[in-house]
Amino acid sequence: MYAAYAARFDTDSPLAALAVGERPDPAPQDPDWVTVQVRASSLNHHDLWSLRGVGLTEARLPMILGCDAAGVDPDGNEVVVYPVVADPTDPRGVSILSENHPGTFAERVAVPRANLVPLPAGMPFTDAACLPTxxxxxxxxxxxxxxxxxxxxxxxxxxxxxxxxxxxxxxxxxxxxxxxxxxxxxxxxxxxxxxxxxxxxxxxxxxxxxxxxxxxxxxxxxxxxxxxxxxxxxxxxxxxxxxxxxxxxxxxxxxxxxxxxSSMGTPGELADLLAFCVAREVRPVIDTVYGFSQVEEAFARLESGEVFGKVVLDHTK
Structure with missing residues (x-):
């Protein structure tokens, strides 16, 4: 599958460590995990830090980047992916997608079924992908x-x-x-x-x-x-x-x-946030939307420091 990933680390020029190409399909960790077809994702500074080698070890390379996503589960339900995964190998007891488990900058991502929050009717995938982190x-x-x-x-x-x-x-x-x-x-x-x-x-x-x-x-x-x-x-x-x-x-x-x-939130808080955005007609502040084939341009935009709001990837383009 097509994916954007950290191939190595580069402290001074993180974009030089970014690679785009074919990676193996995600493998669910156990029967409680499912594979989501990603429709949209969004960038965070966490992704740039990963390319610098912060929070990610060489033993985990190559690592598909990305924490945030919205997409479709195996049953055809439209969902938002909660990115925090229980992880006994991490000193914190948890890790975020793209740290110990492949992330969301791919055609598909594997996550625990419990990490799927229903996407409210009418909310665009590109809006929803801004919310989880x-x-x-x-x-x-x-x-x-x-x-x-x-x-x-x-x-x-x-x-x-x-x-x-x-x-x-x-x-x-x-x-x-x-x-x-x-x-x-x-x-x-x-x-x-x-x-x-x-x-x-x-x-x-x-x-x-x-x-x-x-x-x-x-x-x-x-x-x-x-x-x-x-x-x-x-x-x-x-x-x-x-x-x-x-x-x-x-x-x-x-x-x-x-x-x-404070750090991140819970799946219940993500559901509350989605409900609040619908009830108050709040739409995420989006700086730019790029097609997934433009992922390198999206990373350059984030690194520029000129963004106001979120940089989003539309995986349907």
Missing amino acids: AWLTAWRMLTTRGRIDQADAVLVQGAGGGVATAAVALAVASGKRVYATSRDAGKRERIEALGATALEPGARLPERVDVVIETVGAATFDHSMKSAAPGARIVVSGATAGYEPKVNLRRVFAMQLEILG
């Missing part, structure tokens, strides 16, 4: 960890990337006052179009917020702390600009702040 991460940050139902205002740091942009769209759809930062003036315009107030990094907010979505790290963490209202939740799922920020502990205890880690 970045959007699910944002959903869990806002709901389960951030308790957005108890909030009036939300700050999203570094909007433009997949998780942060998803958080903006979901928080706006939840009826909250949303502030979002970006260094890029063009991205700030697009943030405003989503219904949020766009600000430069470090800018003073009109009010303190109840929830902060933090995916940037050290570069923005002090601003996140200063923007937090008493009892606020600062939810962290990434550290793209440094993972060792200075933290003013006096502010933490005096303001009774909660600093919470």
Whole structure:
């Protein structure tokens, strides 16, 4: 079958490690696994890190990349693939597709049947393929960890990337006052179009917020702390600009702040996210859709750093 995979590692030029060509069909691990015909998938920075050799070992090469997918199961049902798999060989007890098991950038992918979530009627495969990693991460940050139902205002740091942009769209759809930062003036315009107030990094907010979505790290963490209202939740799922920020502990205890880690989500949360998107008519923010034959162009677009939202692969083209 046709697939995109990591053939080797290249720390400095990850795209040089990307290969496209024929790979063996997926082999289900046991009777509880099924093979899904992939109709659409989407890229994440996880895929670029894999090409650099982060989270993937040479013993696993060649490895088909991709975490996210929507497609059709063996019974003809349209489904969204939940990408986290129980894995006793991994110290975490789980792994994400494309780490220990072949990923979704292929004509077919094998997953546990329990990882299949029904695709809502009328939702395009290309929309659904955006949700299982970045959007699910944002959903869990806002709901389960951030308790957005108890909030009036939300700050999203570094909007433009997949998780942060998803958080903006979901928080706006939840009826909250949303502030979002970006260094890029063009991205700030697009943030405003989503219904949020766009600000430069470090800018003073009109009010303190109840929830902060933090995916940037050290570069923005002090601003996140200063923007937090008493009892606020600062939810962290990434550290793209440094993972060792200075933290003013006096502010933490005096303001009774909660600093919470978050990663991915559960199949139930993915089902809730799908239902929310249907009920509130929320569509994922998509930067570009490429045909699957253009997968190398899609990777180049992601690596450019100019994306706003998700880069999607349409496997029917």
